[in-house]
Amino acid sequence: MGIEWTDFVTALEQTLTMVGFSLCFSAIIGLPLGMALVVTRKGHILENALVFNVLSTIVNIIRSVPFIILVIAIIPFTRLIVGTSIGTSAAIVPMVLSAAPYISRLVENAVLEVDTGVIEAAQAMGATEWQIIVRFLLPEALPALVLGLTIATIGLVGESAMAGTVGGGGIGDLAITYGYEQYDYHVMFVTVVILILLVQFIQTLGNLISRRIRRR
Amino acid sequence: MITFENVTKTYHNGKQIVHALNGIDLTIERGEIFGVVGFSGAGKSSLLRCVNLLERPTTGRVLVEGQDITQFSKAELRQHRRRVGMVFQHFNLLNSKTVFANVAEPLVIAKVPNAEIRKRVMELLEFVGLADKANHYPDQLSGGQKQRVGIARALATRPSILLCDEATSALDPQTTSAILSLLKTINREYRITILLVTHEMSVIREICDKVAVMERGKVIESGSVFDVFSNPQSDITKNFVNSVMHTKIPESVQRLLSEPEGGNRRVYQLVFVGASATQPVLFQAAKKFNLDINILFGNITELQGVPFGHLLVEFRGPEREINRALTYVREAQVDIQEAVGYGH
Numbered sequence: 001m002g003i004e005w006t007d008f009v010t011a012l013e014q015t016l017t018m019v020g021f022s023l024c025f026s027a028i029i030g031l032p033l034g035m036a037l038v039v040t041r042k043g044h045i046l047e048n049a050l051v052f053n054v055l056s057t058i059v060n061i062i063r064s065v066p067f068i069i070l071v072i073a074i075i076p077f078t079r080l081i082v083g084t085s086i087g088t089s090a091a092i093v094p095m096v097l098s099a100a101p102y103i104s105r106l107v108e109n110a111v112l113e114v115d116t117g118v119i120e121a122a123q124a125m126g127a128t129e130w131q132i133i134v135r136f137l138l139p140e141a142l143p144a145l146v147l148g149l150t151i152a153t154i155g156l157v158g159e160s161a162m163a164g165t166v167g168g169g170g171i172g173d174l175a176i177t178y179g180y181e182q183y184d185y186h187v188m189f190v191t192v193v194i195l196i197l198l199v200q201f202i203q204t205l206g207n208l209i210s211r212r213i214r215r216r
Numbered sequence: 217m218i219t220f221e222n223v224t225k226t227y228h229n230g231k232q233i234v235h236a237l238n239g240i241d242l243t244i245e246r247g248e249i250f251g252v253v254g255f256s257g258a259g260k261s262s263l264l265r266c267v268n269l270l271e272r273p274t275t276g277r278v279l280v281e282g283q284d285i286t287q288f289s290k291a292e293l294r295q296h297r298r299r300v301g302m303v304f305q306h307f308n309l310l311n312s313k314t315v316f317a318n319v320a321e322p323l324v325i326a327k328v329p330n331a332e333i334r335k336r337v338m339e340l341l342e343f344v345g346l347a348d349k350a351n352h353y354p355d356q357l358s359g360g361q362k363q364r365v366g367i368a369r370a371l372a373t374r375p376s377i378l379l380c381d382e383a384t385s386a387l388d389p390q391t392t393s394a395i396l397s398l399l400k401t402i403n404r405e406y407r408i409t410i411l412l413v414t415h416e417m418s419v420i421r422e423i424c425d426k427v428a429v430m431e432r433g434k435v436i437e438s439g440s441v442f443d444v445f446s447n448p449q450s451d452i453t454k455n456f457v458n459s460v461m462h463t464k465i466p467e468s469v470q471r472l473l474s475e476p477e478g479g480n481r482r483v484y485q486l487v488f489v490g491a492s493a494t495q496p497v498l499f500q501a502a503k504k505f506n507l508d509i510n511i512l513f514g515n516i517t518e519l520q521g522v523p524f525g526h527l528l529v530e531f532r533g534p535e536r537e538i539n540r541a542l543t544y545v546r547e548a549q550v551d552i553q554e555a556v557g558y559g560h
Binding site: 115117118120121123124125126127128131135136139140142143213214 | 295301308311322
C-alpha cells in the first residue's frame with residue numbers, strides 16, 4: 001500500500017482550496033461583523049447596546065464550541081448549503097463558521113487600535129458614519145487587519161487537518177491517516193515539513209503585505 | 217459670530233458627576249482671534265468642541281451666525297462642520313494616507329470634483345509651505361510639518377471658523393511661534409475667526425485679540441488681551457499673566473531690598489503702557505524734587521503691537537519729597553503703587 005508524490009500534490013491542492021475558500025468567506029462575514037462590534041460599542045459612532053451585546057454573545061458562543069464538535073453538529077446545515085456533508089466543499093462550511101467569529105475578534109482588535117483622534121478629525125470634517133468606517137477606520141487599521149488575517153489563515157490550515165473527519169482531504173488528513181493511524185513516519189514527516197513550509201510562507205507573505213501597506 | 221448661552225455640559229464618570237461646563241455665556245466676534253486659557257480639566261476643550269458639536273451641551277444654546285446649532289439635523293450638522301475647521305494637539309492625521317490625501321480628505325467627503333480637489337490641495341500646501349511634501353506620509357514629517365498639514369486640512373473646505381485645540385502644545389517653542397504666525401496670517405488674510413484653547417499664556421499673548429480664563433467649567437475672567445494682561449482680576453489670571461510677564465520681583469532684587477540701608481526709601485511698582493510717557497515723567501520727577509530715583513527691575517513685552525510693562529523703582533529722599541513726586545507722577549496718568557513689604 002504505497003503513497004505517491006501525486007497524493008501529496010492532491011492533498012496540498014485540497015488544503016489550499018479549503019483554506020482559500022474558507023478564508024474568503026469567513027473574511028466576508030468576519031470583517032463587517034468585527035467592524036460592527038467596534039462601532040456599536042459604548043461611546044462609538046453607532047452606539048447600540050442591543051446590537052453589540054447580541055453580536056458579541058453569538059460570537060462567543062460559536063467560538064467556545066470545539067471545532068471538531070462544530071463539524072459534526074452542523075452536518076445538516078452543511079448539507080443544506082453545499083448539498084453534501086462529505087468532501088472538501090463540505091469541510092469549508094464548518095471552517096467558515098468557526099473562522100468568521102474568530103476573524104471578527106481580530107478585526108475588532110485591529111480597528112480599536114485606530115487612534116480615536118482620527119475619528120474625531122473625521123467627524124469634525126463632516127464625515128458620515130459610513131465614510132468614517134470606509135475612509136478612516138479601514139485604511140488606518142489595514143496593516144493590523146492583514147496581520148490578523150494572517151493569523152486566521154494559519155488557524156485555518158490547522159483546522160483543515162481536522163476536516164478529514166468529513167472527508168475533506170488535505171495535507172493534515174494525510175498526516176493523520178498515514179502517519180498517525182498507520183505509523184508511516186515517512187509520510188508524517190513529509191506532511192509536517194510541508195505544513196511548516198506552508199505556515200512559514202503564509203506568515204512571511206502576511207508580514208510583507210502588512211509592511212508594504214504601512215510603508216507605502 | 218459665536219455665542220454661548222448658558223451652556224452646561226455634565227457627564228457621569230462612574231458614580232461621579234462631572235460639570236465640564238458650568239454655565240458658559242460668551243460671545244466671540246467675527247474675525248477675531250479668541251483664546252481660552254486654563255489648566256487641564258478646566259473645561260476649555262469641552263467648550264471648543266461645543267462649536268462643532270463634537271461634544272453636545274447638556275443644556276444651553278450655541279449660536280453660530282445666529283443659528284442654534286444644537287437644533288441642527290444630522291445633515292445640517294455635517295454641513296455646519298464643513299464651515300468649521302479644526303486643528304488638534306496631536307494632529308490626528310491619517311498615517312495610511314499621503315500629505316496630499318490627508319488635505320484632500322474633507323473635500324472628498326464633501327464630494328468635490330477631483331480636478332477642483334487637486335487645485336485646492338496644491339494651493340493649500342503651497343500656502344502652508346509643504347508643496348514639496350505632497351507625496352510624503354505623515355510619519356516622514358516633523359511635528360511642525362504635521363501641524364501644517366493639519367491646518368491645511370482644516371482650511372480645505374474654506375471654513376469661516378477655525379478651532380484650535382492646544383494646536384501648539386506638542387511643539388517646541390520655535391515651531392510654536394512659526395505655527396502661531398501662520399494662524400495669524402490665516403486670520404488676517406482670510407478673515408477666519410479663530411477660537412483657540414491653550415494652557416500656555418504665551419500663546420494668548422502672541423496672537424490673541426481677546427481672552428477668556430476658565431476654571432472648573434466657568435469663565436472667570438474675559439476681555440481684550442490688553443485689559444486682562446494689564447489688569448488681571450482673579451488670582452488664577454494673575455498667575456497666568458505672571459507666567460509670561462514676569463511681574464514677580466526676582467529673588468536677587470528682593471534680597472537687595474531687604475538689606476537695611478540708611479535713609480528713607482520706598483519702592484513703587486509702575487505699570488506702563490506704550491513706553492512713551494513713563495520714563496520722562498520719572499526723570500522729570502527726579503529733577504524737580506529732592507530725591508533719587510533708582511530703577512530696580514523692569515519688564516517690557518509687546519501686547520497687540522503696543523509695548524506694555526512693569527517697572528520697579530526705588531524713591532530715596534525725605535518723605536515730603538517722595539509724596540510730592542508721587543502726586544506728580546500720578547498726575548501724568550501713570551499707574552503707580554507702593555510695592556508692599558519693601559519700604560523702610
